[in-house]
Every structure is written in structure tokens, then in C-alpha cells.
Amino acid sequence: MRATVLYAPRDVRVEDRPKPTLQQPTDVVIRTVATCVCGSDLWDYRGINKVTEPTPGGHEYVGIVEEAGNEVTGIKPGQLVVGSFFASDNTCPNCENGYQTSCLHREFVGGAQADYVRVPLADGTLVHVPGDVAEEHLPSLLACSDVMGTGWYAAVAAQVKPGDTVVAVGDGAVGLCAVIAAKELGAERIIAMSRHEPRQKLAREFGATDILAARGEEGVAQVKELTGGVGADAVLECVGTPESMQQALRSTRPGGNVGFVGVPHGVQIDGEELFFSHVALRGGPAPVRAFLPDLINRVLDGRINPGKVFDLELPLDQAAEGYQAMDERRAIKTLLRP
Amino acid sequence: MRATVLYAPRDVRVEDRPKPTLQQPTDVVIRTVATCVCGSDLWDYRGINKVTEPTPGGHEYVGIVEEAGNEVTGIKPGQLVVGSFFASDNTCPNCENGYQTSCLHREFVGGAQADYVRVPLADGTLVHVPGDVAEEHLPSLLACSDVMGTGWYAAVAAQVKPGDTVVAVGDGAVGLCAVIAAKELGAERIIAMSRHEPRQKLAREFGATDILAARGEEGVAQVKELTGGVGADAVLECVGTPESMQQALRSTRPGGNVGFVGVPHGVQIDGEELFFSHVALRGGPAPVRAFLPDLINRVLDGRINPGKVFDLELPLDQAAEGYQAMDERRAIKTLLRP
Structure with missing residues (x-):
């Protein structure tokens, strides 16, 4: 089967690799219907995370169940399914507390930019999408696999409530989905920090009421100006740099909440300031x-x-161009069709 | 009037100083009935915070209103009152959100180890204690001025709910009051980290169900052992050192909460670990x-x-001994009577 492999910074290739097989009776193998490139894949692609060996890429997927292990009871071959990038049993104490990505038996689901993917702990990980699914819904279902789920968590972690003023820091796919989440959770005012016109436009479409292009202390000052001098109720940090974290913390009012979902790179938080x-x-x-x-x-x-965050769609074979377009910010997010 | 003044590390003197007067029409002057020495006063006393000039001590007080400015409407001369260490207007957005210590007009109430104290923003800061107050309640009312209120906030910030398993890190007066708070908020299991027998005893009296003497990674391991391997729902950090913060974070289950009320000294939190x-x-x-x-x-x-945290009571004149006893951990907390 075909799969993407990252060899070195900016060297992504589509190669022939062995089709995955069931390794545990709780596994399934799915035939990928749609997959994509994640902002977090760019940490590796750009060489910020060291790539020490050729690494299969991708962890977002919608697919049809091809084969199921004999202990899988809730998921059947032929079903259309969506899952998360971490497999979880959905029964351990951490899962029961709603933190499936801290599942005591969690396992990363990698190599999803491929014709087939093995998903462990299928009953706890996958959700069956019922009925005849219209083609137009596929990109949005794929977005739920990571970026929409991550933007949602940012808003939940920041305890967004009806009537709140919310700031989204970061205008990548996750930041944009965080705007959707804030709106769905009832935020009254949603301030999107963005300096890229197409992303500003999409942020507005998703529910942003204000767009601020400024960053750093200037961005903080503008948020304060929009919030009577006190800061926002909830700030959704969707980048992961020291600068974005500082901006998020300083844009939040006393008693407010920051939900941070950008994987932190070099972020240290000063205890006294916090x-x-x-x-x-x-x-x-x-x-x-x-x-x-x-x-x-x-x-x-x-x-x-x-699914509107996918402003570029390519066949899997052209994955390299999909990465490059995101790296150069020509695309927000690239959908890949096997 | 008499007041304590810190001249240098371990040099506390009781001196004659001018009686405070009304400076703003929203001020009151109270005659102190009881005051005390705070664990946070020890940061200065021990020279960890630099003392650059002779500094009046103390910020906890119960007193009788002596004189009120002509814009004070809710508080009357003759009333017994308790207040916080930060004066607050109790009407600004931050106060309305429940964060009076971030009041836009906050002012520190210092020099409370004295015969008289000036309290700014009296209507927003002070609470009148109604009726004839029994002498036995005075220590507990004094505790509400800081340590009990601080322990309560630790539990609120850590979102303690009925049925929770809670850990209190720190067996000073605040840590012990945090145990009271956890119990009042319905915690089912309360683990107090303490290696001092009299404090262990008081922790149990206040509601602790388990006492752990271990610290650091060993303490974390023992908390994990008591909590099915996952950690506590809520951890109340009442110390403020890098070690205590790390212990608190690592003792908490995924999805759990740390409330931290020990003023951080040299604490840096790693973003990736968090x-x-x-x-x-x-x-x-x-x-x-x-x-x-x-x-x-x-x-x-x-x-x-x-009020049971006060295991030493001295006349104000003997404040130096009150500080020394706490510094040497001979006393948990010293009450001073003017």
C-alpha cells in the first residue's frame, strides 16, 4: 500500500509499504477514505522536532473498517468510522474522567497518511458514523478526528460559558476550529488573533466577532481595550510557542481560564506571574x-x-506538495485522498 | 501606639509609632483586638525576601472600628470587623467576578501587628461580625482574615467537589486550613502531607483521613498508591517552593486540579510537562x-x-518571640494580643 514517510526536514515521500495487519484481538484495520496533514506534523517537517529515522506520517483519518479482531464487538467491517490520534480503551479511570488521551492503555495511532491504518483498542477508540454519509460531510468528519476535537477541548479546558468573551490565539486549523467551539458553547464575543486575510475571513464565517492582527504586548493591549481593561474570560492558546503562551496568559482576566492545545515547544511558565x-x-x-x-x-x-479548514485537497500521491503548501502558509490544511 | 517593625533578617522590634489616621473618606481606623504572624511574614524574616528599610509587620486582623471616613456607609464605629490583607472596592469587574485580590483599586493592608490599623476602602473590605461574639471565637475569626480564607481558596481553585480525593501539600496553618476547606466542600478522602506529629494530629482533627510523611517523588508515589495509580482529584499547594509545586502537579490525576496558594519563590513550570x-x-x-x-x-x-492553628498566644510586646517560635517550627502560628 501507499504511505507517506518523512526522511528528513522537508523530505516527505509517498512509498510502498506493507499493509498493516491485526496484531491484537482488539485491533481493526481500516481502509482510509480521507486523511490529512496536521499543523503538528510541521514540527517534524521543519526539523524543530528531530527526525532520527524514516517516519510514517499522519494521525487523522476517516475510513471504512476492513477487518476486525475477534474481541472487537462494537465496530463491524464495512462501517464508516472516525477515531482520535490516541487509541484508548474508554473504560479506565482516566477515560471515565473524560481524558481518553491519558488512557492507561493509550497508544498513538500513527501512519494514517496511507491506504490502510491499524487502529488499536477499536471499541474504545472509534465512533461509527451512521447512515449514508454525504460526500460533502467527509472533510468535516475528518476534521473531527483532530483539529475540531482539539479546538473543542481548548474551549472546554478554558471553561467557555454562554455570554463569555473569548480570544483564540493562533489562526491555524485548530485556532479556527476553536472559534467554532467557542461559538457553539455560547460565547458572545469571539476575538480571533490573525494577520492573514483568508484566515480572518474564515474566522468570521466560523463566528469571530472581532479580528486583531497585533501580536505580543500590542495584541494583549488591544484585547484589554476590547474588554474594559480587564481581559477576556477565556483564551484558547492554539500555537505552542513561548510568545503565544505569554500572549494568552496576559490576555486573560483575573479568574479567567486559558485552554492550551498547541504542543508547547520551549514554554516555561513563571510561577509568580501565574x-x-x-x-x-x-x-x-x-x-x-x-x-x-x-x-x-x-x-x-x-x-x-x-471541513472548511481544508483549503487544499490532493491525491495521497502528492502529499509532499500538501506539506509544502502548509509550511509556506499557502494552505491552512491539506486533505489527502488515498 | 505600639507596632512591630522588621529591621533586618530575624530582627523584629516592637516600637512606638504614630497612630494611623484617616487619609481618604473611604478609610476606617480600627483598634486591633487580635492579630498574628503569617507564614508569608517568614519570607521577609528569614531574609529570603530582601528587607531594604524598616518595615511594619502583619496583615491579619480582627478589630473594633474606631473612626470612619465620611464616605463609609456600611461599617460603623464600635463594630467588630474582620478584613482581608488586600483592601478592595468590591464593585469593580474583578471584584464582581470574585477576585477581590485583583481589585482594580486594591491596596495592601500592612502594619496590622499594631494597636491600630488603617483599612482603606472599608465598605468593600471589611465584614461586620454581628452580635456578642464569644471570646472563644476570636482566634477563628482572626484565622478567617487570611489562613482560613487562603485554605478555602486553595480548595475552590482546585474545584474540590463532594466525593473527591484531595491532597494538601504543606502542613503550615494554610495547609491545615485547606484540610478544613476540603472537608467542608465534601471531599471524601483527604490526604495531608506532614511529618510533624502535632500538625498531623491537628490535620486529623480537621478532617484528614490519611497522613503521608514522604515528600518529593516518594510522596507522589504514595499518593498514587492510595488513588488506584491515577492521582488525586484535587491537590492544594500551600508552600510555594519548586519542590512543593512539582510534588503537587505530579500527585494530581489527569483532568484534576491544583490550587496553589503558597506565594511562589523560584517556581518555573515546564509547559510540556503541564x-x-x-x-x-x-x-x-x-x-x-x-x-x-x-x-x-x-x-x-x-x-x-x-483558630486551633494558633498554638502560641503572646502579648504584642513579645512579637519577636512569636516570630522566632514559628521560624523554628516550635509554633504553627502565633496570635498576638495588643
Whole structure:
């Protein structure tokens, strides 16, 4: 089968690799219907995370179940399924507390930019999408696999409530999906930090009421100006750099919350500053599985359309161009069709 | 009037100083009935915070209103009052959000180890204790001025709920009051980290179900062992060192909360570790004012007795011995009578 492999910074190839097989009786193998390139894949692609060996890429997928292990009971061959980038049993204490990405038996689902993917702990990981799914819903279902689920978690972690003023830091696919989440959770004012016109436009379409192009202290000052001098109720940090984290913390009002979902790279938080800010902070790899059934329903009902973040669609064979376009910010997010 | 003044590390003197006067029409001057030495006073006393000039000590007080400015409407001369260490107007957006210690007009109330104290923004800061107050309640009312309010905030910031497993890190007066708070908020299991027998005893009296003497990684391992391997729902960090913060973060389950009220000294939090922990963190100077009416009622009803943390009572004149006893851990907390 075909699969993407990252050899070195900016060297992604589509190669022939062995089709995955069932390794545990709780596994399934799915035939990928749609997959994509993640902002977090760019950390490797750009050489910020060291690539020490050829590494299969991708962790987002919608697919048809091809084969199921004999202990899989809830998921059947032929079903259309969506899953998260972490497999989870969905029964351990951490799963029961709603943190499936801290599942005691979690396993990363890698190599999804391929014709087939093995998904461990299938019953706990995958959600069946019922009925005849219209082609137009596929990109949004794929978005639920990571970026929409992650934006949702940012808003949940930041405890967004009806009437809140919310700031989204980061105008990548996750930041844009965080705008959708804030709107769905009832935020009254949604300030998107973005300096790229097409992303500003999409942010508005998703529910942003204000767009701010400024960053750093200037960005903080503008948020304060829009919020009576005190800061936002909730700030969704969707980047992961020291600068974006600082901007997020300083844009939040005392008693407010930061949800941070950009994987931190070199971020150190000063305890004394955090103390006197009165701001709460929760982050982590999004427990997408917790939100998937609800998100899938919102997609099928037409309430949300996160698939719009895919502004480039390519056949899997052209994955290298898909990475490059995102790296150069020519594309927000690239959908790949096997 | 008499007042304590810190001249240099371990050099506290009781001196004659001018009686404070009304400076703003929103001020009152109170005659102190009881005051005390705070664990945070020890940061200065021990020379960890630099003392650059002779500094009046103390910020905890119960007193009788002596004189009120002509814009003070809710508080009357002759009333017994309790207040927080930060004066607050109790009307600004941050106060309305319940964070009076981030009041836009906040002012530190220092020099409370004295015969008289000036309290700014009296209507927003002070709470009148109604009725004839029994002498036995005075220590507990004094505790509400800071340590009980701070322990309460630790539990609120850590979102303690009925049925929770809670850990208190730190067996100073605040850590012990945090045990009271956890119990009042319905925690089922309360693990107090303490290696000092009299404090262990008081922790049990306040509601601790388990005592752990271990610290650091060993302490974390023992908390994990008591919590099915996952960690506690809520951890109350009442110390403020890098070690105590790390212990708190690592003792918390994914999805759990740390409330941190020990003023951080040299604490840096690694963003990546916090991310993958799924733990939320909120701290700050406790908005004691938000909790005072409720805490005072609990004291007068006999539900809580945080005054027990005062295991040494001295006349104000002997304040130096009061500091020294706490520094040497011969006393948990010293009450001073003017």
C-alpha cells in the first residue's frame, strides 16, 4: 500500500509499504477514505522536532473498517468510522474522567497518511458514523478526528460559558476550529488573533466577532481595550510557542481560564506571574474521543462545518506538495485522498 | 501606639509609632483586638525576601472600628470587623467576578501587628461580625482574615467537589486550613502531607483521613498508591517552593486540579510537562473577601474551628518571640494580643 514517510526536514515521500495487519484481538484495520496533514506534523517537517529515522506520517483519518479482531464487538467491517490520534480503551479511570488521551492503555495511532491504518483498542477508540454519509460531510468528519476535537477541548479546558468573551490565539486549523467551539458553547464575543486575510475571513464565517492582527504586548493591549481593561474570560492558546503562551496568559482576566492545545515547544511558565494573574491553565492532547459522538452529530446536522479548514485537497500521491503548501502558509490544511 | 517593625533578617522590634489616621473618606481606623504572624511574614524574616528599610509587620486582623471616613456607609464605629490583607472596592469587574485580590483599586493592608490599623476602602473590605461574639471565637475569626480564607481558596481553585480525593501539600496553618476547606466542600478522602506529629494530629482533627510523611517523588508515589495509580482529584499547594509545586502537579490525576496558594519563590513550570499531565492550575493571593461572610457564619455556627492553628498566644510586646517560635517550627502560628 501507499504511505507517506518523512526522511528528513522537508523530505516527505509517498512509498510502498506493507499493509498493516491485526496484531491484537482488539485491533481493526481500516481502509482510509480521507486523511490529512496536521499543523503538528510541521514540527517534524521543519526539523524543530528531530527526525532520527524514516517516519510514517499522519494521525487523522476517516475510513471504512476492513477487518476486525475477534474481541472487537462494537465496530463491524464495512462501517464508516472516525477515531482520535490516541487509541484508548474508554473504560479506565482516566477515560471515565473524560481524558481518553491519558488512557492507561493509550497508544498513538500513527501512519494514517496511507491506504490502510491499524487502529488499536477499536471499541474504545472509534465512533461509527451512521447512515449514508454525504460526500460533502467527509472533510468535516475528518476534521473531527483532530483539529475540531482539539479546538473543542481548548474551549472546554478554558471553561467557555454562554455570554463569555473569548480570544483564540493562533489562526491555524485548530485556532479556527476553536472559534467554532467557542461559538457553539455560547460565547458572545469571539476575538480571533490573525494577520492573514483568508484566515480572518474564515474566522468570521466560523463566528469571530472581532479580528486583531497585533501580536505580543500590542495584541494583549488591544484585547484589554476590547474588554474594559480587564481581559477576556477565556483564551484558547492554539500555537505552542513561548510568545503565544505569554500572549494568552496576559490576555486573560483575573479568574479567567486559558485552554492550551498547541504542543508547547520551549514554554516555561513563571510561577509568580501565574500566581498574581489569578488565571487558570489547562492543556494537553485533546481527549477527542470524549467529544466525537457530539461533534459528529453537529456535523451531520449541519450545525458546524469545520471541513472548511481544508483549503487544499490532493491525491495521497502528492502529499509532499500538501506539506509544502502548509509550511509556506499557502494552505491552512491539506486533505489527502488515498 | 505600639507596632512591630522588621529591621533586618530575624530582627523584629516592637516600637512606638504614630497612630494611623484617616487619609481618604473611604478609610476606617480600627483598634486591633487580635492579630498574628503569617507564614508569608517568614519570607521577609528569614531574609529570603530582601528587607531594604524598616518595615511594619502583619496583615491579619480582627478589630473594633474606631473612626470612619465620611464616605463609609456600611461599617460603623464600635463594630467588630474582620478584613482581608488586600483592601478592595468590591464593585469593580474583578471584584464582581470574585477576585477581590485583583481589585482594580486594591491596596495592601500592612502594619496590622499594631494597636491600630488603617483599612482603606472599608465598605468593600471589611465584614461586620454581628452580635456578642464569644471570646472563644476570636482566634477563628482572626484565622478567617487570611489562613482560613487562603485554605478555602486553595480548595475552590482546585474545584474540590463532594466525593473527591484531595491532597494538601504543606502542613503550615494554610495547609491545615485547606484540610478544613476540603472537608467542608465534601471531599471524601483527604490526604495531608506532614511529618510533624502535632500538625498531623491537628490535620486529623480537621478532617484528614490519611497522613503521608514522604515528600518529593516518594510522596507522589504514595499518593498514587492510595488513588488506584491515577492521582488525586484535587491537590492544594500551600508552600510555594519548586519542590512543593512539582510534588503537587505530579500527585494530581489527569483532568484534576491544583490550587496553589503558597506565594511562589523560584517556581518555573515546564509547559510540556503541564500539557501532557492534563492537570489544571489556578493560584493567587486568596480573594478572602469573597469567602468572609460564609466563613464567619461557619465559625459562629461552630462548624469550623480554624483558630486551633494558633498554638502560641503572646502579648504584642513579645512579637519577636512569636516570630522566632514559628521560624523554628516550635509554633504553627502565633496570635498576638495588643
